[in-house]
Amino acid sequence: MPTSTLTSRGQTTIPKPIREALGLQPGDRVEFTLEEDRVLLRRAGADLSALDGLLAHLGEEPVSLEEMNEAVRTAASKNVGAYEKSGGEK
Template sequence: MPTSTLTSRGQTTIPKRIREALGLQPGDRVEFTLKEDRVLLRRAGADLSSLDGMLGHLGQEPVSIEDMNEAIQESASETVRAPEAGGGEA
């Protein structure tokens, strides 16, 4: 198991084997996550899970802005008409 020594300034060197495994280069940023009595170290970067759904799904045609606007307008019109159809108060 690779180890490293903490300096009086709170600095340490990430062992070469770990840097290579993570593909870290000079100037790269790292992120620390504290999990109970353990620390998770990983290369800092964008969380790609936030991009889920932004790209089209295989086999599906993308929806145009015009189609989206039309669907929104239809849904809004149905919502406005719904109380009248139910015989509610006017």
């Protein structure tokens, strides 16, 4: 079983066999999970909860390029109008 020594600053080196097994490279992030008297170490990955709702638009009718361009024109003209009304100040 690989071991490592804790420094006075609370740092340690992940043993090479563990780094290799996890495919860890310098700069990679790791996660620690405390489970009773054990610590689980794993490669940090993307938080999958951030993907919630990503595909919610499926099943909706796609927007045409013309509709997108019109939406951009409308928003831009509103922004320009508001900018001009303010005297060009933000």
